[in-house]
Amino acid sequence: MTAVQSAAQFQRKLLIALTACAAGIAAGYLSIGAIFEGGFTDRLLQARAALVNDRAQVRKPVAVVGLDMKALTSDRLKHIPRVFMTGALAEAGDILLDAGAKGIGFDFVFAFSTDDFIDPQTGEARLRGYDRGFLQFLYQNRGRAFVARTHSSEPHRRIAAAIGADGVKSTEVLTDSDGIVRRHAPAADLAASPSFQDALLALGGGKAVAPYRSLPTRRVQSDIPYLSLVDLIQCADTEEGRMALRDFAEDRVILFGSTMPNEDAHLYTDRYLDRAPPPSGAPCAGQAAPRGSSTSGVFVLADLVGAPLTGDIATDAGPLAVLVLIALFATAGAAAGLATQAALLPVAALGIVAAGFLPPLAALGFGIALPSVAAAASGSVALVIAGLAKIGLLTRRERQLMRLFAHYLSPHVIKKMADQESLPGLGGEKRAVTVAFIDIIGFTKLAERLSDHEVVAVVNDCFDGIGEAIIESEGFIDKYIGDAIMAVWNAPNDVAEPERRAVEAARRIIAMVPELRRRTGVATLDLRVALHSGEALVGHIGGRSRRSFTVMGTTVNIAARIEEIASERGIHLAMSQPVADAMGDEAGLAAVWRGQMRGLSQETAVYTLKTQGEAFDDAAAEDDLPANVIALNRHGRDSG
Known part of the structure; x- marks a missing residue:
């Protein structure tokens, strides 16, 4: 954040705080003598009676x-x-x-x-x-x-x-706005008073x-x-x-x-x-x-x-003491409203209301009568106004963040940043995710034949379509890697059946190849998708100046290796055993490779969908496949 932005943000918060304080002070003074104040005054007297020592032994005059x-x-x-x-x-x-x-x-x-x-x-x-x-x-x-x-x-x-x-005196008593007798105003000369x-x-x-x-x-x-x-x-x-x-x-x-x-x-x-x-x-x-x-x-x-x-008895506190009390609680309420998260504002309001009754209760012990509701009213009103203004400011900030960073970050990540009002902490958590690597086939040769401007246009067209398919299936674009995209399902947002959503996106991506060829004018344009599911570390990495949300771990490495196998086998869609298991037999799966990947102790199988028209592990169907694909499929079985 630049110095100008920091100054503007400080000015906005200061304006909110001053407005909330002014409203709190006004509410505090308006509560003095209000019809509802008397009930709280009598309840404070009840609380005092429960706290003071028994005065039954004092002889009544x-x-x-x-x-x-x-x-x-x-x-x-x-x-x-x-x-x-x-x-x-x-x-x-x-x-x-x-x-x-x-x-x-x-x-x-x-x-x-x-x-x-x-x-x-x-x-x-x-x-x-x-x-x-x-x-x-x-x-x-x-x-x-x-x-x-x-x-x-x-x-x-x-x-x-x-x-x-001089022996006839008035028995009239003073009543507050609620009609209840609580006070008496004696004359300066008691003996000469008509009372x-x-x-x-x-x-x-x-x-x-x-x-x-x-x-x-x-x-x-x-x-x-x-x-x-x-x-x-x-x-x-x-x-x-x-x-x-x-x-x-x-x-x-x-x-x-x-x-x-x-x-x-x-x-x-x-x-x-x-x-x-x-x-x-x-x-x-x-x-x-x-x-x-x-x-x-x-x-x-x-x-x-x-x-x-x-x-x-208790005599009324001076106007300066009342002003100081009201101003202190208005300031505290405004500060609490700005510092408290939206979900905790009701709790904070109850806390400041409860705290507002403590000074009048304590003052009674010293024979001083402070307005019973003024502090609570000023603090709670200031807190509510500051809290609501902050929520409005955060909502506007969230919309701005969405507009500014929607092309770079997941909306879920942006919303979390806006809610926290701060950068997320470094670190992460373990989550079961589905990772996809989607790359443009033959990109190197494509780049040799086209100008730099044309290459960028082709890549952008491809990534635009691929991105739409990922987002519509609730996926998250983790990063762009040259001519490839790394995508994740079930992070940072929760996704039901992430494997199926990822396969749906993969099918849609491969199905858009003819339209991409027509749009870009590149007849040889093709796409490849590799999928793997497993537990991965999900969180934020980086330093103080720059950080990003990403997925790391063995699951990501296996997904990248599956993409290499798909490239070696010449197929458009490849998925690991966990993805295939989640899809079930009805998906029409065929094995294209079995073996032990580098760094893993267990054998791994790679599958594709028969509906893709590519190699699969079914000898009865090999007569319908091209000779080079049959050879690739048999090679996969031999290597397994």
Whole structure:
């Protein structure tokens, strides 16, 4: 390959690599925030949970008290409608604060006040003052208790007045593009933030951080300490229960909320995690929360508040780190696409996708959240584009090789060179082949009578016809030797019944002699074919600068010797015993020579086809042959 060709090839590969890298980088950035990214993020969290140590021994800084089916159907609370639960909530709040809780968060929007309810029959406000205990609790614990509001519902004015403007906080949560809650963006000043989560985080002693993702290791509804509202109230009736409640509440932020199935439920980032085993020990110190396919909103809030307090969070990586990651994988993908063979591209793509998930997984261990799909997307897209472009380039290169070298090499050899993208290695393999030597009879005398230009024209006409017969019979032209051709069947391509295909080609070659005489104007033009089958060394020989595909060994030497015998016997087609055996008796074979060839220890027989009208070993038929041919045939038998 010339320097110009090398430079052009390098430029093409560089253009492919740059295009693949650009496409990979674009794919990486487009995957950030895509609807499919969240699923991979949650699976990475699942993988991290399987790798990290069990954190069950870490005391959770947040606990949940639930208004659940157990509470609503209990003897103590079943007669109280849900909108009238304020008295029970006030009682539970006092119990928890007395037990050492840092603060209370009510994940309820108290949109009604019982003071406004009027008896429909008498018109009397018979429940006026019912909320007084709850309002007093809120007023007395301003700064330590908070109530919820949403974008569509606000607390009743009496509730808001009791808790104060700073005590009403929004419980809205952020959802990703797939509708799943995974992150929280706290305000710089947590205490002044309108967010419910920020207010409780400040109560727990947390500090403002950048937007973060929680990193739970288990389903939070089974991992965060929990008590039913009714159990909490009943536990306070005994000294033993109050002691257990102190273990449950001390130094914790407590959230109250509904844990009824499918009520205020969210899909959360913990959806693929395993559940924690049920708590053991005193019932008043914690129990199993109700299970559900989704996560109750109060547990989502509890986890978003508790995660920063325990350090189980990850903040988003900076844009420069994301760019470097995406660019590195795009470069690696482009390089892999150019270096990998076409058949292995799917395997390479799977490998780079798997490798793309390792940096985000490892980064979680350092509290850094990298885009979960960006690296895999950039690397795989770059690999596919580079691989497909290379295949297109190789296809074009293969067509060029076919056009340039089809006159010199077998198409099978050219295709193998194109597939390997390199010169074949020196050496070879043993294969059973059929070798033919085809030469122009009387070429020396022919060359004496004709000019050089005319000799070349005659030889080219002969070789053109002979070459067509060889190729159409799936043969391979090994080389041109002056006025002769060496051809091979079953190398480098696989050929079924190579002996028969070679004999078919030989018949066609001999049959074209009259047409060649007419075309060249040489009436004495004649051809001779010698065939032999056996094991030979098939491969590439030569040096670093030049090499060729050829067949070597004793089989080739015997074929050349058979050609000499055919010349001595004056016959057009001669074949060895292995070829004759492969043809069978129905071929009409006749022996023309038997003896021991030079360098061989065993006797060899040479045959021809009776249909060629030449000498054969059948005394009954000798009356039909010319006297000189009969003599040659008898001489062959005598020499055998």
